Amino acid sequence: MIWNEKMECMKPEELKNIQSERLRSLVAYIHKNSPAYAAKLDAFGISPKDIKTIDDIKKLPFTVKDDLRDSYPFGLFSRQIKDISEIHVSSGTTGNPTVVGYTKDDLKLWAEVMARVLCCAGAVPGDMIQVAYGYGLFTGGLGFHYGALEMGLSVIPASSGQTKRQLKIMQDFKPRILGCTPSYALYMAEEAKSIGIKPRDASWKIGIFGAEPWSEGMRKALESTYDMIATDVYGLSEIIGPGVAQECQHKNGLHLFSDVFYPEVIDPKTGTEVKEGSKGELVITTLTKQGLPLIRYRTRDIVAIKYEKCKCGRTSPRISKISGRTDDMIIVRGINVFPSQIEHVLLGIEGTQPHYQLVVDRKVGDLDELEVLVEVEEKIFSDEIKKLRGLEEKIKKEIESILGVLVKVRLVEPRTIERSEGKAKRVIDKRVL
Amino acid sequence: MKLIQISIFLENKKGRLLEVCSLLGENKINLRALTVAESDNFGVLRLVVDKPQEATTILKAKGFVANLTEIVAVEVPDKPGGLAEVLRILSKHNINVEYMYGFLERASTRALLVFRFDNPDTAIEVLKANKIRVVGQKDMRAL
Structure with missing residues (x-):
């Protein structure tokens, strides 16, 4: 089933007309309503009347995460805070977190695109979904919730964690659809086995997995562990949260809803568009958002895009699975982690430039593990083991409170962290994504 | 009346203790007492030697983290x-x-x-x- 056949299967020329019209209104709207954005456009020498068709989008400046952070909390918003219905927050790097706001109409848009996501994955009205994405400031839980309500599913707002309870709910209520991070799905399978439940007997037949990058190998593992089709969902809170793109049952790229989120794939160095099918950084313009519309937002996610019609009938462009990042961000258990956040904590404790390294690993059937290696400097060294362990514990607690994700901390000898050209390699990702 | 102890941070890795002892031996520094206290991933080697200042300088030059305790x-x-x-x-x-x-x-x-x-x-x-x-x-x- 296709939720919005008109928009999702529209002829390319027709779609282009809609995109052009929406871009014209968007630029005029932002210029009028967001002083910060207006100043940015003016400084770039662009006026709303320069935008005639969607191809003029190349004349517009990019927006980056720092633009949001520098205008913390609401500076980039195009609406006054009294018109904002819902606010979500993602963890910051060293300073301010990223704040996003939705008007009532934005929430309708979110519900609409998430309904498209759910249908695209194979849900039909009347299905039951277990939403095991976190509810709260994180956009995962509520995004799925709104979409499920919109398309007429029964929603179990299980949120994340409490695995035994999740399994009991699954056994007793028999939801056909599961939404969570792919690593949590595998983790639940291990837990199920340990309490005598065969994962293949699980009621979940459709998995909608996202909030962290995952591979075809992981899809094989999920589909052989459970008797289900495992699909990938893509989104980011700055654009809307989950609901930007979703795989259909052909699992041949994620359909990106380009009537509302206009995609470009660029060379991250030059900023120019790459050839269709080549890898580059995904850039998105929110064509119809009101609260926090963004122009040419640099997602830092590396994808390839293709525009041919899919066997499912949708004409929306499809992006490949995320194959990397253009910055040093890593995603651990669905949480964005920047090495600079860890650096900030260590700087506070040691008072000097720390040498550290993040090692991320994912054992089969288990959740991501983040280990922080910290070189012991003379300043923090003690002859007493209990003081060193206390230090490990202190670093662990502080990092966990900032990131909201469990970490292991290990003290290592000086100069054990590999340095190349004087710069240490901050992240080692051992996960087979 | 106090003596000086050298404490050295060591990861639990093969051969680390040997490296310290060889280094001291090569530099004609005599061990009087030693003990290793350990945690899961690291240990602290504590030494009493005949020439503590000299030993510390040598160890630090080799990149070990060491300090002196009374x-x-x-x-x-x-x-x-x-x-x-x-x-x-x-x-x-x-x-x-x-x-x-x-x-x-x-x-x-x-x-x-x-x-x-x-x-x-x-x-x-x-x-x-x-x-x-x-x-x-x-x-x-x-x-």
């Missing part, structure tokens, strides 16, 4: 209950022992133990007042 070497009567007697005195005066270990001693009738106290000066006073012999750097050279 410790007290105590002569304990080498007979049943000898250590208990010393500990009883310390306990009575509310002196806390952070950790302790034995000397690598040559054949002798004395047992030499190294104590790490929070406040070594008070500990030395108490020990001396109770006629317990505290060994100084000079006695060390004679060992």
Whole structure:
């Protein structure tokens, strides 16, 4: 089933007309309503009347995460805070977190695109979904919730964690659809086995997995562990949260809803568009958002895009699975982690430039593990083991409170962290994504 | 009357202890006492040597993290209950022992133990007042 056949299967020329019209209104709207954005456009020498068709989008400046952070909390918003219905927050790097706001109409848009996501994955009205994405400031839980309500599913707002309870709910209520991070799905399978439940007997037949990058190998593992089709969902809170793109049952790229989120794939160095099918950084313009519309937002996610019609009938462009990042961000258990956040904590404790390294690993059937290696400097060294362990514990607690994700901390000898050209390699990702 | 102990941070990796000992051996530094305290992933090697300053300089030059701590070497009567007697005195005066270990001693009738106290000066006073012999750097050279 296709939720919005008109928009999702529209002829390319027709779609282009809609995109052009929406871009014209968007630029005029932002210029009028967001002083910060207006100043940015003016400084770039662009006026709303320069935008005639969607191809003029190349004349517009990019927006980056720092633009949001520098205008913390609401500076980039195009609406006054009294018109904002819902606010979500993602963890910051060293300073301010990223704040996003939705008007009532934005929430309708979110519900609409998430309904498209759910249908695209194979849900039909009347299905039951277990939403095991976190509810709260994180956009995962509520995004799925709104979409499920919109398309007429029964929603179990299980949120994340409490695995035994999740399994009991699954056994007793028999939801056909599961939404969570792919690593949590595998983790639940291990837990199920340990309490005598065969994962293949699980009621979940459709998995909608996202909030962290995952591979075809992981899809094989999920589909052989459970008797289900495992699909990938893509989104980011700055654009809307989950609901930007979703795989259909052909699992041949994620359909990106380009009537509302206009995609470009660029060379991250030059900023120019790459050839269709080549890898580059995904850039998105929110064509119809009101609260926090963004122009040419640099997602830092590396994808390839293709525009041919899919066997499912949708004409929306499809992006490949995320194959990397253009910055040093890593995603651990669905949480964005920047090495600079860890650096900030260590700087506070040691008072000097720390040498550290993040090692991320994912054992089969288990959740991501983040280990922080910290070189012991003379300043923090003690002859007493209990003081060193206390230090490990202190670093662990502080990092966990900032990131909201469990970490292991290990003290290592000086100069054990590999340095190349004087710069240490901050992240080692051992996960087979 | 206090002695200097060198503490060295070591990861639990094969050959690390050997590296430290070889380094000291090559530089003609003699070990008097040593102990390793360990945690899951790391350990602290504590050494008493004949030339602590020189040893520390050498170790640091090789990239080891090392620091110096004042410790007290105590002569304990080498007979049943000898250590208990010393500990009883310390306990009575509310002196806390952070950790302790034995000397690598040559054949002798004395047992030499190294104590790490929070406040070594008070500990030395108490020990001396109770006629317990505290060994100084000079006695060390004679060992």
